[in-house]
Amino acid sequence: MQTLQQQQAFKIEETERKDRLLEILSDKYCRSILESIMYKPKSVIEITSDTNIPMSTVYRRVQNLHDNKLLHISGTITGEGKRLFMYKSKIKGMKSTYANGQIEVELIPNN
Numbered sequence: 001m002q003t004l005q006q007q008q009a010f011k012i013e014e015t016e017r018k019d020r021l022l023e024i025l026s027d028k029y030c031r032s033i034l035e036s037i038m039y040k041p042k043s044v045i046e047i048t049s050d051t052n053i054p055m056s057t058v059y060r061r062v063q064n065l066h067d068n069k070l071l072h073i074s075g076t077i078t079g080e081g082k083r084l085f086m087y088k089s090k091i092k093g094m095k096s097t098y099a100n101g102q103i104e105v106e107l108i109p110n111n
Contacts, residue, residue: 009095009106018105020068025094029053029061034070034089038110041074041086062087 012018024030029051036042036050044062048055065071065087072088093108 009108012105012107015103017068018103021094021105021107022096022103024064024068024070027061029057030065033058033061033065034091037071037087037089038092041072041088043084043086047087 012021032051032053033047036047042050044055044058047053047062048058051058053061062071066073070090072090073085074088075083075085078084089110091107092110095104095106095108097104
């Protein structure tokens with residue numbers, strides 16, 4: 001298994017995107033959700049069960065993570081005709097530094 005330092009990180013250049021990512025990862029619910037779906041895709045119900053985060057909060061945070069391109073989404077239709085979406089984290093980690101008034105943010109992909 002590779003450590004985070006050995007994996008290829010990609011640098012985020014846009015200031016607004018850096019700010020959004022730092023805000024997302026400062027949220028304890030977003031971090032818990034990403035951790036829950038790091039290695040295996042899960043439904044919102046499974047995420048809620050794993051994290052003890054209220055389902056409405058999970059839905060809001062998953063939408064935010066999706067809007068910021070941090071999730072893989074796959075879907076199926078159940079035998080009852082219901083749509084079931086599964087979510088998996090696109091990132092395994094993030095590195096950030098602040099020096100000389102500059103913020104650097106790098107994402108480590110979840111391969």
